[in-house]
Amino acid sequence: xxxxxxxxxxxxxxIGGAAGAVGGALWSLKVAIDGPRPGDGIADALFFxxxxxxxxxxxxxxxxxxxxxxxxxxxxxVQSFVGLVLLxxxxxxxxxxxxxxxxxxxxFGFLILTLGLVLLGFAMLKIEPLPALNxxxxxxxxxxxxxxxxxxxxxxxxxxxxxxxxxxxALGTLVFLDRKEPGTKxx
Numbered sequence: 604x605x606x607x608x609x610x611x612x613x614x615x616x617x618i619g620g621a622a623g624a625v626g627g628a629l630w631s632l633k634v635a636i637d638g639p640r641p642g643d644g645i646a647d648a649l650f651f652x653x654x655x656x657x658x659x660x661x662x663x664x665x666x667x668x669x670x671x672x673x674x675x676x677x678x679x680x681v682q683s684f685v686g687l688v689l690l691x692x693x694x695x696x697x698x699x700x701x702x703x704x705x706x707x708x709x710x711f712g713f714l715i716l717t718l719g720l721v722l723l724g725f726a727m728l729k730i731e732p733l734p735a736l737n738x739x740x741x742x743x744x745x746x747x748x749x750x751x752x753x754x755x756x757x758x759x760x761x762x763x764x765x766x767x768x769x770x771x772x773a774l775g776t777l778v779f780l781d782r783k784e785p786g787t788k789x790x
Contacts, residue, residue, distance in 0.1 A: 616667040620779030623660015626653050627771025634764040638757075651698050654691035654712075658684060660775045664723070664740070667778055668732040672723075676730075679722030679740075686716025713747050720744030733777050743770045 633649045665672075665680045672680075689712030697705040724741025731737045750763045 614666075616663045616781070617779050619659040619661075619663025619666065620775045620777070620781075622656045623663060623775030624772050624779060625775070626656025626660060627768045627773070627775055629653060629656070629768070630771060631765045631768030634761060634768065638761065651691065651694045654687045654694065657771055658687045658691075660771060660778065661687065663778045664774070667781065668727070668730070671730045671732060672726045673730075676723055676726030679719045679724070679726055682719030683716050683723055684719070686712050686714070686719055688712070689715060717744045717747040733774075734781050736773060736777060739770055739774045739777070743767060743774070746770070 629649055630653050633653070661680065661683055669677065669680070690709060691712075693705045693708030693712055696702040697709070720740045721744035724738065724744050727733065727737050727740055733739070746763050746767045750760055753759045753763065
């Protein structure tokens with residue numbers, strides 16, 4: 604074919620965006636099959652891998668948009684990343700080392716993650732960096748408290764957990780597909 608060119612863009616935002624999207628899809632699939640809590644099914648090993656994929660997706664968001672986010676967005680990124688590290692550590696100790704009572708670590712990691720996503724979400728609403736759906740980090744951050752408020756309603760908790768994964772899928776996909784230069788504001 605004449606005139607058609609294909610270039611492979613390998614950059615942190617694209618790789619991280621793809622990782623975040625894969626993490627979101629796997630999260631939704633895992634909770635749809637096994638339930639929203641570790642220890643409920645056959646695919647529990649995914650729960651350790653998923654915070655790592657979400658961390659790559661979060662790093663992609665930061666790499667792509669940090670130049671325009673300001674202090675609020677940077678603080679949200681750091682807090683979300685710390686939450687993901689705590690979440691991964693809690694899941695690792697529970698699933699591989701078999702340590703008991705790691706639910707506090709996992710719960711605290713989720714809490715820190717979601718508070719960071721709320722901060723990041725407010726920053727992204729101000730600057731509107733994504734090609735669409737700039738509210739996604741804020742919505743992801745609000746899903747965990749909503750899940751806590753629902754209490755013992757298994758179907759609603761499952762639905763919220765699936766939506767959480769689909770939100771990461773959408774966020775990772777948007778970052779992956781956004782081809783603008785890092786640090787530039789979209790119009």
